[in-house]
Amino acid sequence: MIGLLVILAGLGVFVTATVAIVRRAEWRLRPGPRNTAGLASPSDDPVGSYVDRVAASLALPAADVRDVRAELLDHLGDSIATLEDEGFSHDDAVREAVGRLGPAPELGRQLSAAHQSTRRLLAGAGGGVFAAAGGFVVGYLGGIGASLLMFIGAFLAAGLLAKVGFAPDLTGPDNGSTANSLLISMTIAVAAATSIRFAVRTSAGLSRRAPKTVAGFWALAGVVVFGWLAIFGVSGQQSWYSIPIELAVPFIAVAAAFCRIDRPMPHIARWAIASFAVLVIVTVAVLGMATQTTTGSDAGAFNGPEPDMHFDLVAAPAPAAWLGEGDLSDSGSSEATGSFGTTFSIDLSRGASANWHDLRFEAWHGLPNGDGIDTRYTAAFLIQPVSSEDSTLTATLHFERIRQPGSWWVFLTGVGPDGRRYSLDNSGGGTSTFNGSAWDWITAPQ
Amino acid sequence: MQGKIRAQLLKGTTPLLVLSVLRDGELYGYEIAQRIRDRSGGAFIPSEGALYPALHALEADGALQASWRESDRGPRRRYYKITSGGLAMLDEHAQEWATFSVAMGHAVGGSDR
Numbered sequence: 015m016i017g018l019l020v021i022l023a024g025l026g027v028f029v030t031a032t033v034a035i036v037r038r039a040e041w042r043l044r045p046g047p048r049n050t051a052g053l054a055s056p057s058d059d060p061v062g063s064y065v066d067r068v069a070a071s072l073a074l075p076a077a078d079v080r081d082v083r084a085e086l087l088d089h090l091g092d093s094i095a096t097l098e099d100e101g102f103s104h105d106d107a108v109r110e111a112v113g114r115l116g117p118a119p120e121l122g123r124q125l126s127a128a129h130q131s132t133r134r135l136l137a138g139a140g141g142g143v144f145a146a147a148g149g150f151v152v153g154y155l156g157g158i159g160a161s162l163l164m165f166i167g168a169f170l171a172a173g174l175l176a177k178v179g180f181a182p183d184l185t186g187p188d189n190g191s192t193a194n195s196l197l198i199s200m201t202i203a204v205a206a207a208t209s210i211r212f213a214v215r216t217s218a219g220l221s222r223r224a225p226k227t228v229a230g231f232w233a234l235a236g237v238v239v240f241g242w243l244a245i246f247g248v249s250g251q252q253s254w255y256s257i258p259i260e261l262a263v264p265f266i267a268v269a270a271a272f273c274r275i276d277r278p279m280p281h282i283a284r285w286a287i288a289s290f291a292v293l294v295i296v297t298v299a300v301l302g303m304a305t306q307t308t309t310g311s312d313a314g315a316f317n318g319p320e321p322d323m324h325f326d327l328v329a330a331p332a333p334a335a336w337l338g339e340g341d342l343s344d345s346g347s348s349e350a351t352g353s354f355g356t357t358f359s360i361d362l363s364r365g366a367s368a369n370w371h372d373l374r375f376e377a378w379h380g381l382p383n384g385d386g387i388d389t390r391y392t393a394a395f396l397i398q399p400v401s402s403e404d405s406t407l408t409a410t411l412h413f414e415r416i417r418q419p420g421s422w423w424v425f426l427t428g429v430g431p432d433g434r435r436y437s438l439d440n441s442g443g444g445t446s447t448f449n450g451s452a453w454d455w456i457t458a459p460q
Numbered sequence: 461m462q463g464k465i466r467a468q469l470l471k472g473t474t475p476l477l478v479l480s481v482l483r484d485g486e487l488y489g490y491e492i493a494q495r496i497r498d499r500s501g502g503a504f505i506p507s508e509g510a511l512y513p514a515l516h517a518l519e520a521d522g523a524l525q526a527s528w529r530e531s532d533r534g535p536r537r538r539y540y541k542i543t544s545g546g547l548a549m550l551d552e553h554a555q556e557w558a559t560f561s562v563a564m565g566h567a568v569g570g571s572d573r
Contacts, residue, residue: 081528081538082512084535084536084538085489085512085538086512087535088488088489088490088531088535088536088537088538089489089490089512091535092490093490093508114507114509115508115509116507116509120509121509121512121513124509124510124513125513125516127513127517128512128513128514128515128516128520129516129520130520131520131521133520133521133522134520222520
């Protein structure tokens with residue numbers, strides 16, 4: 015409990031620090047009203063025209079450009095007044111004052127270089143990395159919150175539909191795979207977008223570079239880091255609904271870096287972020303505890319077989335004479351090993367083994383609730399030859415790498431002395447869900 | 461010809477001149493240029509095109525701190541104030557300049573040390 019509180023407090027401090035550093039950098043990117051009063055410079059005026067040309071050659075954030083414009087206009091005003099006092103006509107004074115500042119593009123180039131010191135570049139890089147990490151946390155929490163709101167909306171819609179006689183089953187068909195996979199993929203997508211947005215704005219503000227100048231770097235970093243994370247790095251339940259979102263994450267990162275990047279980010283109060291974070295964390299913790307025993311890829315066993323289960327579709331039962339009475343020790347056992355597969359083992363005496371070859375475990379699609387073999391299928395969806403150690407035959411079946419394993423039944427089959435394949439034993443049934451990365455899903459053998 | 465030589469000699473000394481005049485208090489850009497000219501009796505007139513890049517570079521390095529203030533002329537003005545880092549930088553530049561000018565005097569004057 016104390017550990018959880020420490021983690022929550024640390025997360026809160028980290029998020030608060032992130033918001034603070036982003037805000038500080040954002041200040042440089044906002045034009046702001048403080049420098050605008052009285053500084054409108056008509057472009058047909060030689061002074062205004064000169065300052066416009068200097069400003070156009072500045073590769074700086076908006077606030078810096080406004081500062082430079084204001085400072086040059088102020089300087090030229092003073093300079094012209096002094097020259098007029100010295101006897102210059104107004105036009106000559108303007109020409110002389112502008113001439114003393116030198117060519118506009120050269121002054122703009124020198125001013126840009128003066129602003130973009132190595133110190134500020136390092137601050138921009140460090141601040142950008144910090145903001146990217148903090149933005150990922152903020153976006154992650156925001157993504158979870160958005161997903162939860164979407165699910166609440168879906169359940170409310172389902173409730174309304176139920177009232178008019180149409181009751182969609184939102185969780186039953188795939189053990190929640192679709193919902194969980196959507197939660198994961200949407201969370202990553204929102205987190206990637208927020209992280210890159212925070213990083214670009216912070217880097218630009220602290221390094222005094224225009225956001226579009228640093229956007230390219232962060233877009234590339236986002237494609238590499240978040241693209242890898244979404245497609246290869248994050249393992250979990252997947253579905254055809256989540257895969258497009260995960261594949262789109264690199265494009266989302268690029269869009270977050272470039273699209274309207276010059277516009278300020280919406281202001282969100284710190285207390286609102288903190289309250290939202292606490293709400294999301296508590297909700298997730300409660301939901302996690304409530305669903306801990308019903309989710310995941312581990313195999314869950316059905317009860318024993320009943321009549322009319324259509325097991326004869328697999329193969330004809332093995333003649334007892336070839337098994338040897340009492341040789342098959344039991345109906346099999348399964349050991350769920352999470353994402354590393356489900357292992358089945360059966361004891362078969364050496365005498366009985368001599369009658370069989372090409373022994374293997376076959377997994378067949380089952381009907382929901384353990385009601386036997388799904389008769390729409392005429393072949394096993396997963397086959398694994400056995401390995402034998404003494405009298406124990408073992409095979410590991412990777413249901414977690416099958417896109418839609420759902421309900422299944424596993425049988426030990428082998429080729430008998432007459433050259434025909436028989437079913438030696440039904441090793442039980444269960445349910446599983448896919449558990450892997452988006453790339454695992456795409457390359458799954460199905 | 462004399463102006464060109466002076467401009468060449470002034471190259472690289474703008475930060476030193478700026479820090480020197482700001483040691484006495486806050487000034488804005490045009491005032492800094494005027495103060496340098498007055499102090500040198502009109503001998504040093506820094507290039508105005510070089511003044512602002514130098515001011516902004518010193519600010520980026522932490523030697524100066526800039527702030528906007530109301531002015532009697534209308535628009536706000538940007539005032540510069542020297543920081544503790546700027547004072548240290550000024551001492552360092554001044555020492556270097558003293559060593560350099562003595563050595564240059566010897567070299568140009570032809571006298572042996």
